[in-house]
Every structure is written in structure tokens, then in C-alpha cells.
Amino acid sequence: MADGRPVARRSDVAPGTTRRVLVNGVEVLLCNVDGTIYAVEDVCTHDGAPLDQGELEGSCIVCPRHGARFDVTSGAALTLPAVLPLPTYPVRIEGDAVYVDV
């Protein structure tokens, strides 16, 4: 659960960009898809390394190492070499504050 503190400012995550934050010890990637912010775990399920240097194309985050694609709205793995989905987390926006429940 969120400890009540915001994890980022909404304005820090412009549309089409991502931002990596630490929430209760979990590395979370905030992704702004056309104005809506989604939160997924910042770990590629293929090789266990972070996704935050990858490009956000629409609602897909592309792993910078081997090109695996995930839909950040559902966590689903869309292309190999990833098979398992990304864990996703509920996001709450209050004013400019972004809260993530982990």
C-alpha cells in the first residue's frame, strides 16, 4: 500500500515519457500515455534489468537491450524474448501529485 506520500509530480512525467521512482523498495516506472499515467515494475521480465532507458511508443515500453515490448496499460508482454507480463500498480492523481499503490 502507498504510505500516503506522493512518488512524483505529474508535471515531471510529460506525455510520451517515463520516470523511474522507488516506492516501498520497489522500482516502479511511471509512463505517461497520452496524459494518463500508468505504473509498472521497472524490470524487464526477460533479463531482469531495468526498462527506464527504453523508448515509450504509444502504450508500449520497448526494452533497450533486446527489444521486448510490453503494454504498460496491462503489463502484457507483446513480443519475445519476453513472455511473462510486467507487474502493474494502481495510480492515483491528486492535483499535481502522483501516488502509486505497491
Added chain:
Amino acid sequence: MIGAGGTLGLMATELQVTAPGIIEDYRHGFHDPEDKYVFKSDKGLTREIVERISSMKNEPAWMREFRLKALELFLSKPMPTWGDTAALSEIDFDDIHYFVKATGEQGRTWDEVPEDIKRTFDRLGIPEAERKFLAGVSAQYESEVVYHSVREDLEKLGVLFCDMDTGLREYPEIVKKYFATVIPPGDNKFAALNSAVWSGGSFVYVPPGVEVKTPLQAYFRINSENMGQFERTLIIADKGSKVHYIEGCTAPQFSTSSLHSAVVELIALEGASIRYTTIQNWYRNIFNLVTKRAVAHKDATVEWVDGNIGSRLTMKYPAIYLVGEGARGEILSAAFAGEGQHQDAGAKVIHAAPNTTSVVTNKSVSAHGGKTTYRGLVEVLPGAVGAKTRVKCDALIMDERSSSDTKPTMKIQEQRSTVEHEASVSKIGEEQLFYAMSRGLSEADATAMIVNGFFDFFVKELPMEYAVELNRLIKLEMEGAVG
């Protein structure tokens, strides 16, 4: 005349062995004059060349963007830091023609194919192969498929079998849906290179429930010196369908290195079955760096049958992702490394669903100072309950100068699975040889017989004319091997 697979026997008498293991006149070492080319790009790779390839092919915007993005990935990715890095460092990416277009129009019937190209294919036995038993022939000459035909009954069944360029042009929805979903351009440096400059290769779609009874075949050939060949193959077997695809490769003799970097994607949807058979016989200056990967959905079966002979360096690890319950994968591979050659081949299987099964069998022979490496991965992901896998790799070393490495990796993240691994390395037995020679065989014949026996599990999985070719090829490779 035995067809595509049997040409080796026809030309075998032209070989001259001047020293043990050194084949002076390579049987497919003929060149055609290159002045007939319609277009040949400058050496080296730039954004302009990639754009030129895309515009010459009249591709849709998404493919052009795909290529350009892949080019950026290729340029940004470092060379592999594993494997035979010394040999890899010999590749000069600026000394390669990335696109050669041999003829303006694609021939539909044999008569329409230009005379000099036809001569080349005649020597390779393509028309014979078609007449005899093949469902369709798709022969790749340089970067473009120049001759292509599909038998009428296949068309009636709704099976699509054409070159990848035609596939993109005529079936854009299917291509866009599946292209690069199995091997994204960012997968590795050479997949990125292929994605940027791909040309030719095969596109196959088998509709639900259709069983293609005769194998589909493609024949690849590199002719132009310093030309990379970057074919792209995509095979989709829809629900409950079945297909067997065969490719065979030869290349003529070159003085400097040439690069072959293909991408092959197989998709077996629910209950479908794909077998993909490859026999590669590259000349010893070719770098053969290929990414092959298949995905098998629920109750689907994928089989890779992969024979690697020749090339300077081969790095090839056919992979199967078993993503649906009950999916089955099998990888059979055989490698032969002669003088100055390194066969770095293996297999990868990822069990990502319950009750999936796989079998990996690899056999390699190194002779005349050649080197073989088995590099394999078996991964059982969490939740793949009841997964079963068996890996067996055997290496045969023919002499003191040759060597072999076995590098299996196993990542098992599910306790309720069964994993078996078995490996052996052996040297050809003096007693075996002595016995065979005491029965009247020459040393070369005895050696070839022992090696053929070692490869027997693989050869018996091949269509007859390929089996004949492989046995003859091994015999040629073994000439003067011991002594």
C-alpha cells in the same frame, strides 16, 4: 540427376584434393559475370542506403520507419563480447554491399528467368527438384527472389508462399501483425542489421486446418563478392495446420569475407505444426550469423532440423518459446567444422507454460584444425508445471589440431519439472578405423563411414536427396582427414 539436394554428387568428380583436407576447387565455386546487375549499392551502411532499399521496393511508411529505427539500433549496439570475438572482429561492416538487385522483374515461370541466372540455377539443380516432388520453389539469387512458383493445389488450399517482399506488398495485414513479433530488431546486433537491410527470404501462411503434404523449399545462394545476404523469413501456421519448410544454402568461392545474417521467425498457433529443415554449406570465408526463433502456442509443435557445414564462423542457436500449454519443441542439429572454421551452434528452449516438452539433440564433428562449440539454453519459467526437457550433445574430434567446447546453460525456476542433460566428447577410435580398414576400406572411406554413422540420427530426418547430399559432403570433407 537427383535434384537440388543431389547436385553435390554430380560435381564431386571435379574436386581436386591437393593436400589433406584442402579442397582446391570448391564445387559451387563458380561465378557469374556481375555486369547484369540492375542495382548494386555502394559499400558500407548509411541512412541513405536503407532509405534507398525501402523506396526501390515501394514499401509502406511503417516498414521504412522500422528499417530506419533498426539501423539506429544496429549502430548503437556493440559487437558481442562472447563467442568467437577474434573471428567476429574480422568483419568489416564498411566493406559490404548491403543490397544487390539482380534483375528487374521477378520471373513466374522458368522461361521468363534471364539466361545467365537460369544457368546458375540449372547447375544447382532447381528445376529438377521442382519437377520431382516439391510443392513450390523459391530460389533466391542475390538479394531478390528471381524465380518463384507455387503449385496450383497449394494455392487452392489458400496457402500463401512467396518471397518476403511480395508478402509485404500483397498481404500487408498478415505481415504487419506478425513481422518482428518473434525477433524484434533490438534482439541483437545482427537481428538489427537484418531488420534495417533485409531483402528477400520467404513468407508462408498456412490457413487453419490445412496440411501441406509436400515440403516447401527455398534455395539460397550468394554470388557477389563482399555482398551481405540478409533474407527475412516469416512462417505462420494457423490453428491446426501443418507445414514442412526446407532451405538449403551454397555459396561460391570468394577471396574475402562475406556476411550472411538472416532472421527467421516461426509462429505455430494452437495445435499447429511446423518443421523447418536447413542444410547450410557455405564456403569457408562466409560469416553466418543467423537469428532463428519460433513460438509454439497451445498444443503446437515446432521442429528445427539444422545442419551446418562450411563457413568461416557460424553463430546460430535456433530457439523455441513454448508459450502455450502442451506445446512441444524439438531441435536436431549437426555441425561439421573443417580447417579454419568455427561452428558455434546450439539450441534454446524456453518453457513458459505447463506440460510443455522439448528434446534437443546436437552432434558435432571437428577435423583438420576446426572448432565446434555447443552453446545451449534451457529455461523453465515459474509456473511451467510438468515441463519436460532432454538435452543431448555429442562431439567427435577427428585429430589433435581440432577442438570442441560444450557450454550448456540451464535456468530452472519451476521445481515441478523434469530436466535431463547428457553430453559426451570423443575422439575417433583407432581400433574402429583399423577394423574397417582391415575389411578393405581406405582410411578416408573408413573415417567417412564412422562420421556418417555418428550423424545418422540427423541424416535420417532429412528428405532422401538431402540425405544423399549430406553423406557425400561429409565424405568429401573427410578426404585425407586422418593420417
